Amino acid sequence: MHTLNVLALAVAVSAGLEPKDCGSEHPSGTVSASPNTSGVNGGDFVNYMPHNATSESCCKVLEVAGLGDRLLFPGQEAYNERVQSYWSEAAQLNSTCIIQPRDSKEVAKIVTTLAQANSTYPCKFAVRSGGHITWAGGSNIEDGVTVDLGYLNSTVYHAGNSTAAIGPGARWLSVYKTLDAQNIAVGGGRAGTVGVGGLLLGGGNSFYAGRKGMACDNVANFEVVLSSGDIIDVNNQTNSDLFSALKGGNNNFGIVTRFDLMAFEATKLWGGAVVYPNDTTPAQLKALKNFGDKIESDPYGSAIGIWQYTTQLGATIVLNAYDYTKAEVAPPAYDEFLAIPGNISSSMRLTNMSDLTEELEQPAGYRDSFITLTFKNDIRMFEKAIDMHNSYVEKIKSSAATGNWTLQDMFQPLPALFAKHSVEKGGNMLGLDRFNETLVLWQTYLAWHEPSQDALFQSFGNAFIAELREYAVSIGADNPFIYLDYAYKTQDPLASYGKKNYEHIKAMAEKYDPLGVFQTMVPGGFKISKAGQPIRE
Ligand SMILES: Cc1cc2nc3c(=O)[nH]c(=O)nc-3n(C[C@H](O)[C@H](O)[C@H](O)COP(=O)(O)OP(=O)(O)OC[C@H]3O[C@@H](n4cnc5c(N)ncnc54)[C@H](O)[C@@H]3O)c2cc1C
Ligand SMILES: *[C@@H]1O[C@H](CO)[C@@H](O)[C@H](O)[C@H]1NC(C)=O
Ligand SMILES: *[C@@H]1O[C@H](CO)[C@@H](O)[C@H](O)[C@H]1NC(C)=O
Ligand SMILES: *[C@@H]1O[C@H](CO)[C@@H](O)[C@H](O)[C@H]1NC(C)=O
Ligand SMILES: *[C@@H]1O[C@H](CO)[C@@H](O)[C@H](O)[C@H]1NC(C)=O
Ligand SMILES: *[C@@H]1O[C@H](CO)[C@@H](O)[C@H](O)[C@H]1NC(C)=O
Ligand SMILES: *[C@@H]1O[C@H](CO)[C@@H](O)[C@H](O)[C@H]1NC(C)=O
Ligand SMILES: *[C@@H]1O[C@H](CO)[C@@H](O)[C@H](O)[C@H]1NC(C)=O
Ligand SMILES: *[C@@H]1O[C@H](CO)[C@@H](O)[C@H](O)[C@H]1NC(C)=O
Ligand SMILES: *[C@@H]1O[C@H](CO)[C@@H](O)[C@H](O)[C@H]1NC(C)=O
Ligand SMILES: *[C@@H]1O[C@H](CO)[C@@H](O)[C@H](O)[C@H]1NC(C)=O
Ligand SMILES: *[C@@H]1O[C@H](CO)[C@@H](O)[C@H](O)[C@H]1NC(C)=O
Ligand SMILES: CC(=O)N[C@H]1CO[C@H](CO)[C@@H](O)[C@@H]1O
Numbered sequence: 001m002h003t004l005n006v007l008a009l010a011v012a013v014s015a016g017l018e019p020k021d022c023g024s025e026h027p028s029g030t031v032s033a034s035p036n037t038s039g040v041n042g043g044d045f046v047n048y049m050p051h052n053a054t055s056e057s058c059c060k061v062l063e064v065a066g067l068g069d070r071l072l073f074p075g076q077e078a079y080n081e082r083v084q085s086y087w088s089e090a091a092q093l094n095s096t097c098i099i100q101p102r103d104s105k106e107v108a109k110i111v112t113t114l115a116q117a118n119s120t121y122p123c124k125f126a127v128r129s130g131g132h133i134t135w136a137g138g139s140n141i142e143d144g145v146t147v148d149l150g151y152l153n154s155t156v157y158h159a160g161n162s163t164a165a166i167g168p169g170a171r172w173l174s175v176y177k178t179l180d181a182q183n184i185a186v187g188g189g190r191a192g193t194v195g196v197g198g199l200l201l202g203g204g205n206s207f208y209a210g211r212k213g214m215a216c217d218n219v220a221n222f223e224v225v226l227s228s229g230d231i232i233d234v235n236n237q238t239n240s241d242l243f244s245a246l247k248g249g250n251n252n253f254g255i256v257t258r259f260d261l262m263a264f265e266a267t268k269l270w271g272g273a274v275v276y277p278n279d280t281t282p283a284q285l286k287a288l289k290n291f292g293d294k295i296e297s298d299p300y301g302s303a304i305g306i307w308q309y310t311t312q313l314g315a316t317i318v319l320n321a322y323d324y325t326k327a328e329v330a331p332p333a334y335d336e337f338l339a340i341p342g343n344i345s346s347s348m349r350l351t352n353m354s355d356l357t358e359e360l361e362q363p364a365g366y367r368d369s370f371i372t373l374t375f376k377n378d379i380r381m382f383e384k385a386i387d388m389h390n391s392y393v394e395k396i397k398s399s400a401a402t403g404n405w406t407l408q409d410m411f412q413p414l415p416a417l418f419a420k421h422s423v424e425k426g427g428n429m430l431g432l433d434r435f436n437e438t439l440v441l442w443q444t445y446l447a448w449h450e451p452s453q454d455a456l457f458q459s460f461g462n463a464f465i466a467e468l469r470e471y472a473v474s475i476g477a478d479n480p481f482i483y484l485d486y487a488y489k490t491q492d493p494l495a496s497y498g499k500k501n502y503e504h505i506k507a508m509a510e511k512y513d514p515l516g517v518f519q520t521m522v523p524g525g526f527k528i529s530k531a532g533q534p535i536r537e
Contacts, residue, residue, distance in 0.1 A: 055143045058114060058123035059097035062145065065113040070106065072098040082148055086131040086140060087193065088368035090454060093136055095126065095146040102151050104223060104231050104257035110147055111255065112229035115517045126524045127251050129168040130195015134368045135489045138524045139198065149197060152257055157184050163220050163260040168197030176353040185266035185353060187215045190304075190321075192357040193364075200259055201250050202485035202493075203430050205412060205441070207269065207323040207356075210299030212262075213421025216247035216428055223258035227517035231257070236426050245508040247422075248429030248497065250484060251525040252509045252518055270331070271323035271356045272347035278316045280340050281307075285382040287336040292377045292413030292438045294333060300326045301333040305411040307386060309393045311404045316393065321360060322348065366406070366447035367454060371461040372486035373469055376477040377413065377438040384471050385409060385442065392464055400456060406447040407460075414439040429505060431498040432481065439479050442468070443486045461488065480535045484526060494531040502534035 062071060072079040074094055082100075086092045101107045114123045124144035126137070133139050140146055152167035155178040164186050166175055173192030179185060187208035189199050204215025212218055221235040224246070234242045242253060276284065288305045295301060304321040324331055327350055330338060347359065375381045389409045396407060419432035432439070444464045446457045472478035484493035494502060505528045509519065519529040 054121060055096035055124065055145065057121040058117055058125075058145050059099075061113055061117040061121075061123075062097075062099055062110060065109060067099060067101075067106065067109065067113075070099050070101060072100065082146075082150065083140075085150075086128075087364050088132075088134040089365070090136050090367040090369070090451075091131065091134060091138060091140055093140040093142045095141050095144055098146045098148050100148045100151050104152075104225055107147070107149075107152075107225045107255050107257050108229040108231055110145075111225055111227055111517065114145065114521065115227055115515065118517075118521060122521075124521055124523060127197075127255055127522060129197025130171055130193065130199070132194045133198055133524075134370050138489065141524060147255070149255070149257075155179065157182055157263060158260075161220075162263050164263045166196050166259050166261055168195070168200075168256050168259065170196045172196065172199070173354060173357055176357055179263065180266060180352045180354050183266045184263045186261045186263050187212045187218050188261070189215070190323075190357055191360045191362055192354075193361060196259060197256060199485060201246065201248070201256065203248050203428065203483065204485070205483075207271070207302045207325050207353075209418050209421075210295045210302060210415065211325065211421075213418055213425055214247075214428060214430065215261075217422045217425040218262045219247065219259050220262050221258075221260040222246050222256050223260075224254040224256050224512075226254045227513045227515055235260075239512075242508050242512055244427040245429060245505055247427075248484060248501075249505045249508070249528075250494075251522060252505060252528045253512045254518065266352070267325070268327040268350040268352060269323055269325050269356060270327065270329050270348065270350050271321070272349055272351075273359060274320050274322065274337075274346040274348060275344045276318040276320070276340065277342060277344060278307075278318065280318060280342060281386055283340045284318050284320070284337075285379065285386065287340065288411055288413070289377055289379050289382055290336055291333070292415060292440060295413055295415040295438075296417050298331070298333040299417060300324050300328075301331070303334075303337070303413065306408060307389050307410075308406065308408040309389070310406045316389065317344070323356060366449060367451065367457075369446045369458055369461050369488060370486045371444050371465050371488040371491065372483050373442045373465050373472070374414065374439050374479040374481040374483065375442065375468075375472045376479060377440050378475070378477040380475055381440065381468075381472060381477050382411065385411070385468055388464060388468060392460055396457075396460055399460075401448065401453060403449040403453075405449070405457070406445070408445040408447075410443040410445065412441040412443075414441050429494075429497050429501045430481070430483075431496070431501050434498055435479065435481075439481065441483055441486075443483075458488075462490070487526070492526075492532050494526050494528055495534045497534065499534040502528070502531065 083092050126141040126146045128139040128148050149169035153170040155175045156165045172189035187206040206215045302323045306319040309316040415438045422428045448457045480496050482491050482493040482496040487493045
């Protein structure tokens with residue numbers, strides 16, 4: 001069916017089981033290590049007053065609040081399944097408990113219960129939607145509660161106002177399957193299992209970006225649970241100051257429990273993946289650079305260029321994803337690519353979104369790391385980046401790396417047009433409107449198996465980005481933007497958004513979460529209170 005065994009060899013990313021920044025002290029013997037969850041309301045809680053801050057007590061408090069049947073604990077099969085459903089094995093932490101709310105009222109109860117308990121037993125928690133952030137602790141936690149939004153996964157199309165109400169825990173494939181059947185489309189993720197919540201709160205590059213802006217720009221309304229327990233709507237009329245902040249501002253304000261996405265009529269797309277041998281690289285780089293410059297003249301087109309080395313293949317292949325959001329075969333936008341001879345395989349066809357996003361799936365089963373950079377659409381950057389891809393393959397090969405691993409490097413054009421749509425739709429936090437030229441979004445993606453090699457692989461990712469950035473600066477092709485959805489935890493996307501947006505995120509976090517629950521109790525994600533000085537521009 002899908003030809004993408006090549007992508008299926010691939011993988012993904014992030015790492016870092018470095019010292020946890022979320023650790024609370026371990027229980028001092030005052031709490032049961034495995035709470036008995038069968039008594040929903042935890043009748044023995046009165047006998048259970050730990051003297052010390054422990055994450056067990058935070059789970060217990062949720063039970064006392066009447067949420068016992070929403071809790072999962074280590075040892076339970078359902079608990080293990082949820083831990084294993086994080087895409088990157090590096091992110092599969094065993095939290096003290098997982099709580100799975102069924103609606104926004106339960107989310108509100110969880111947040112207020114934990115916030116209140118925190119004055120007695122410091123409570124930390126994580127917020128998880130699709131679980132695709134690659135690094136450990138981004139949407140999970142070791143000593144604390146994981147708030148798992150997996151049950152908030154419905155997609156309902158409202159014809160009356162052309163919006164699709166989508167739960168944060170939905171995966172994009174389920175969104176597209178529901179909407180394709182009604183001939184309706186939305187801009188969103190390009191791989192089926194990616195979650196709705198994280199992608200939209202970080203921006204969201206999609207096949208439709210040239211026509212509609214980033215996926216987040218198409219949110220008409222967010223339903224948000226604040227730390228006060230209030231459940232608010234956020235749109236361009238109501239709580240409108242928070243509206244743009246949520247588009248790129250990650251989990252700094254509250255928990256989003258529903259996204260109403262602007263929808264439009266679906267058509268078939270011409271899309272697929274074309275695999276070429278490594279020796280077509282020079283022609284590929286030119287074609288990609290020129291494609292980026294031309295999206296303005298044909299916004300229906302998108303292209304992703306991927307250089308992928310896997311130990312299984314023992315060679316680098318070039319995999320291009322071409323996706324044209326109109327039912328037209330081989331439109332002129334792709335002429336230069338289509339003139340490159342010698343492809344190994346091609347799955348180009350007219351089809352629907354569900355089918356395309358199933359194809360672009362990347363397999364789980366590795367420890368993964370994404371790390372990112374943005375630079376100008378300058379051919380020298382493309383050439384340098386691929387020289388570096390080749391040299392890092394050799395460096396990793398001659399290192400202590402063992403087992404199967406992947407180094408995948410990816411280019412995506414970011415034309416100024418994307419930001420024009422963002423501005424028209426109320427603005428987002430990414431700050432791409434500061435730039436009036438075509439940029440390139442770069443991702444280095446490493447995948448490996450051995451937990452003991454997390455630091456080794458991450459060091460290659462870090463060094464790669466540092467060296468590429470240094471080169472960009474040296475030729476004046478650098479750009480400060482760091483894409484949050486691809487950022488490693490040591491990167492600083494919020495500061496990269498520019499001073500104005502940084503200040504806005506800060507002000508909105510203080511206004512909507514005055515006690516700082518999401519700053520002090522939710523260590524995962526990118527925190528405005530921990531961001532560095534914003535770049536001036
Ligand atoms: C295989 C693969 C394909 C990808 N494809 C694309 C793509 O096509 N385009 C693109 O732009 N990106 C893409 N990404 C990157 C993706 O956008 C990020 O990994 C994103 O974080 C995934 O969202 P999630 O809900 O699965 O993540 P999670 O790991 O669940 O969450 C990520 C972050 O968002 C926070 N968060 C999640 N939900 C909420 C919520 N409801 N309220 C408050 N905070 C929340 C979490 O606390 C965490 O900090 C891809 C990633 C992978 C691994
Ligand atoms: C857990 O609590 C239930 C109900 O109170 C009780 O029947 C059961 O025996 C307890 N199980 C354990 C392992 O303590
Ligand atoms: C989580 O628990 C499972 C099952 O006990 C175990 O195999 C795994 O190593 C644990 N993971 C971490 C990161 O501790
Ligand atoms: C939503 O999640 C539940 C629980 O995991 C699952 O049974 C259901 O199939 C999911 N629905 C969709 C549309 O994915
Ligand atoms: C769209 O309509 C539905 C159904 O009437 C409603 O629930 C929803 O709030 C509306 N969404 C927006 C963004 O107006
Ligand atoms: C989408 O395309 C796939 C592949 O052709 C097909 O199996 C599926 O039925 C289509 N879905 C819809 C809703 O048309
Ligand atoms: C406000 O949002 C509505 C619904 O998404 C949209 O129709 C309208 O154009 C927006 N107004 C402005 C000024 O952006
Ligand atoms: C890919 O091609 C480059 C030259 O463009 C070469 O240096 C490199 O060794 C090749 N890599 C692999 C893994 O085939
Ligand atoms: C791939 O190669 C085949 C065989 O040469 C050719 O017919 C086809 O057009 C090529 N496809 C693309 C997308 O370049
Ligand atoms: C690497 O992958 C190949 C192909 O899937 C497999 O045969 C081999 O056993 C793997 N090697 C290791 C060390 O896991
Ligand atoms: C882009 O912006 C720079 C700096 O603001 C300015 O010097 C340049 O003329 C602009 N270029 C275009 C094509 O608008
Ligand atoms: C939660 O407790 C910790 C530890 O006492 C404290 O530093 C933090 O400010 C508290 N946060 C809130 C929102 O109460
Ligand atoms: C009552 C109790 O167990 N108190 C302990 C709490 O933790 C601190 C520091 O770990 C110990 O010093 C106390 O004895």
